[in-house]
Amino acid sequence: MRQRHEFHVDSTRYLDDRGKPLGELPPQAGDVDRVLAAYRNMVLTRTFDAKTIALQRTGKCGTYPSVLGHEVIGTVIGQSLKKTDVFVPYYRDQAAHILRGVSLTELLLYWGGDERGSAWKNCPEDLPIAVPIATQCCHAVGVASAFRIRGEKRAVVCCVGDGGTSKGDFLESINLAGAWHLPVVFVVVNNQWAISTPRSVQSSADTIAQKAIGAGLPGHVVDGNDYFAVTEAVDQALERAHGGKGASVIEAVTYRLGDHTTADDATRYRSADALKKAWEKDGLKRLQNYLHDTGNWNPEQEKQLQADCKQTVDQAVEAYLATEPEPPTAMVDYLFETLPVALQGQRARIADKHRARGGQGGSV
Amino acid sequence: MNTPSGQTVTPPESRAVNNVTLVEAVNMALAWEMEHDENVVLLGEDIATNGGVFRATVGLKERFGYRRVMDTPLAENLIAGTAIGMATQGLRPVAEFQFMGFIYAGMEQMISHAARMRNRTRGRLHCPLVYRAPFGGGIHAPEHHSESTEALFAHVPGLRVVIPSSPQRAYGLLLAAIRNPDPVVFLEPKRIYRAVTQSVADDGEALRLDTCFTLREGEDVTLISWGASILETLQAADKLAEQGVSAEVIDVATISPLDRETLLCSVAKTGRAVIVHEACRNGGVGAEVAASIAEAAFLDLQAPVVRVTGYDTIMPYYRNEQAYLPQVDDIVEAVEQVIAL
Numbered sequence: 001m002r003q004r005h006e007f008h009v010d011s012t013r014y015l016d017d018r019g020k021p022l023g024e025l026p027p028q029a030g031d032v033d034r035v036l037a038a039y040r041n042m043v044l045t046r047t048f049d050a051k052t053i054a055l056q057r058t059g060k061c062g063t064y065p066s067v068l069g070h071e072v073i074g075t076v077i078g079q080s081l082k083k084t085d086v087f088v089p090y091y092r093d094q095a096a097h098i099l100r101g102v103s104l105t106e107l108l109l110y111w112g113g114d115e116r117g118s119a120w121k122n123c124p125e126d127l128p129i130a131v132p133i134a135t136q137c138c139h140a141v142g143v144a145s146a147f148r149i150r151g152e153k154r155a156v157v158c159c160v161g162d163g164g165t166s167k168g169d170f171l172e173s174i175n176l177a178g179a180w181h182l183p184v185v186f187v188v189v190n191n192q193w194a195i196s197t198p199r200s201v202q203s204s205a206d207t208i209a210q211k212a213i214g215a216g217l218p219g220h221v222v223d224g225n226d227y228f229a230v231t232e233a234v235d236q237a238l239e240r241a242h243g244g245k246g247a248s249v250i251e252a253v254t255y256r257l258g259d260h261t262t263a264d265d266a267t268r269y270r271s272a273d274a275l276k277k278a279w280e281k282d283g284l285k286r287l288q289n290y291l292h293d294t295g296n297w298n299p300e301q302e303k304q305l306q307a308d309c310k311q312t313v314d315q316a317v318e319a320y321l322a323t324e325p326e327p328p329t330a331m332v333d334y335l336f337e338t339l340p341v342a343l344q345g346q347r348a349r350i351a352d353k354h355r356a357r358g359g360q361g362g363s364v
Numbered sequence: 365m366n367t368p369s370g371q372t373v374t375p376p377e378s379r380a381v382n383n384v385t386l387v388e389a390v391n392m393a394l395a396w397e398m399e400h401d402e403n404v405v406l407l408g409e410d411i412a413t414n415g416g417v418f419r420a421t422v423g424l425k426e427r428f429g430y431r432r433v434m435d436t437p438l439a440e441n442l443i444a445g446t447a448i449g450m451a452t453q454g455l456r457p458v459a460e461f462q463f464m465g466f467i468y469a470g471m472e473q474m475i476s477h478a479a480r481m482r483n484r485t486r487g488r489l490h491c492p493l494v495y496r497a498p499f500g501g502g503i504h505a506p507e508h509h510s511e512s513t514e515a516l517f518a519h520v521p522g523l524r525v526v527i528p529s530s531p532q533r534a535y536g537l538l539l540a541a542i543r544n545p546d547p548v549v550f551l552e553p554k555r556i557y558r559a560v561t562q563s564v565a566d567d568g569e570a571l572r573l574d575t576c577f578t579l580r581e582g583e584d585v586t587l588i589s590w591g592a593s594i595l596e597t598l599q600a601a602d603k604l605a606e607q608g609v610s611a612e613v614i615d616v617a618t619i620s621p622l623d624r625e626t627l628l629c630s631v632a633k634t635g636r637a638v639i640v641h642e643a644c645r646n647g648g649v650g651a652e653v654a655a656s657i658a659e660a661a662f663l664d665l666q667a668p669v670v671r672v673t674g675y676d677t678i679m680p681y682y683r684n685e686q687a688y689l690p691q692v693d694d695i696v697e698a699v700e701q702v703i704a705l
């Protein structure tokens with residue numbers, strides 16, 4: 001018998017759990033400003049996250065999925081994507097959204113039950129947060145197809161969780177990305193948990209990255225809490241996409257340090273010991289240690305950064321809480337470009353009821 | 365100039381093409397719009413080199429290239445979702461589903477994303493796309509190839525659902541669907557893909573969406589239908605005329621959002637309504653039409669609204685499909701029943 005194909009999946013890590021380099025770092029480490037900017041964004045994201053959970057607990061925000069522990073991956077995506085590229089997120093990409101220009105107030109509006117939270121002004125082509133699992137993967141290949149059809153040298157980064165890789169949407173999309181040679185990078189945020197279902201139940205494959213092989217794409221595993229490993233992998237995959245060399249899959253291995261959402265209680269299915277061990281690998285702390293060890297960060301700077309982030313988040317919360325709800329007629333006004341006659345009566349009824357009840361919000 | 369099916373075009377000034385079937389009209393509309401709007405692209409299974417299993421896209425890959433006429437892998441969910449991504453980039457994708465029986469895998473994308481994109485981004489992104497699918501029974505097709513489940517789509521806010529019932533309306537409605545800035549589910553009654561021919565003016569003139577078409581005026585009863593059943597409904601109207609009953613025939617065409625105005629005006633005039641559709645009765649679009657008439661025109665009615673529909677059963681395999689499909693006599697009997705009251 002002749003061996004037809006063999007495959008390998010590489011795995012990359014540059015820092016140990018404490019942030020000590022394991023060897024030579026990739027060239028991106030030489031750009032200290034970029035590394036510092038990354039660290040600042042991670043701290044801002046974590047500050048925002050904690051505040052949003054507190055808002056939910058006090059009835060001022062809806063159900064919210066914490067990004068705690070994933071800050072490295074989103075930050076790298078936000079840094080590596082060009083402004084002209086398109087980001088196709090799942091629902092735990094806060095760190096990337098912030099760097100793409102989505103305001104914290106917009107993020108709060110979205111999770112606070114207001115559609116204007118997806119009317120992003122600074123990244124108008126990015127796809128909105130996708131709640132139905134993995135469905136966004138199909139949009140990513142559609143956007144990448146548009147780039148290919150028009151001959152544009154732009155690329156797409158699409159995020160999906162480890163649970164999402166069990167869905168046809170992911171598998172069908174990586175398959176098309178291979179068949180059509182599309183400029184797209186799939187970043188699988190493998191945080192070990194799909195609500196309560198552990199990674200081991202999703203698939204018996206040793207890595208998720210190897211699913212790429214079946215689609216004719218390269219698959220690569222990185223330590224998702226290692227800023228340098230994720231940066232190198234995403235930069236290389238984007239260079240490949242921009243250069244017309246096709247798609248790739250990156251499995252970024254991390255850990256969901258929070259509950260699935262504020263409606264979840266992970267203590268029902270996850271041991272305190274496992275969580276404690278995961279905290280020891282935290283990517284934010286790891287980069288902080290690295291910056292400190294290399295003489296690029298000190299406690300005074302840390303104190304200042306924490307204060308700055310708190311102020312930024314507090315201002316966003318203030319703006320969010322001060323935002324009047326839209327008038328209820330908005331539910332009709334954005335359904336179609338022009339309101340069909342069939343809906344005019346319903347719109348009038350919504351407006352009348354709103355007025356009769358002395359409704360607040362903008363004018364109808 | 366020849367159309368893909370080879371029929372001759374009459375004087376260029378009129379651009380009228382004679383003997384056009386419904387499926388050829390679909391092809392003509394696609395070709396016209398691709399010629400005049402470079403953002404229009406086609407994707408689907410077997411649509412490029414093969415020209416589609418019903419030949420709706422025949423010749424288009426040769427004319428516009430594989431870059432704009434794309435064979436996809438065999439994955440309907442992917443087709444539906446890829447079209448969404450393309451549309452957010454300003455393309456106007458027309459995605460073909462080979463049969464309605466296979467469209468269901470794509471429904472999560474249609475319902476959760478295509479229909480909602482404009483609303484959930486407050487107009488930042490929208491989906492100017494068309495999902496085409498042949499549907500309906502009566503062609504001796506295998507299992508899963510004969511259902512009429514248009515009501516599933518009509519129930520979804522944010523989708524337009526359009527069903528042509530003649531070559532001329534197929535041409536004009538498909539042009540309108542492609543030019544529409546929002547998602548349109550365009551369901552093509554395959555039983556009449558080649559049943560009738562008409563002269564179609566290949567002039568790029570779109571018809572209006574969101575409006576019914578009154579195909580025949582009458583005084584005694586309003587017959588309301590869409591899709592392939594229009595054929596039997598018109599035949600029933602002929603038969604009724606021989607009996608001295610004057611039937612108005614309305615092709616709803618855009619079943620959602622529904623043009624209630626035209627239907628109500630007609631019922632106000634005739635005082636009777638019979639609704640005809642192939643789909644099963646329970647929760648069908650006919651129920652929405654009947655309820656709308658009952659709510660808004662009850663006092664105009666001289667008889668209850670009656671439906672002539674498929675049964676609430678699984679569509680039988682083709683040996684029994686005629687027993688399921690509404691027949692001309694069923695419609696005539698229903699009219700006789702409401703006239704007698």
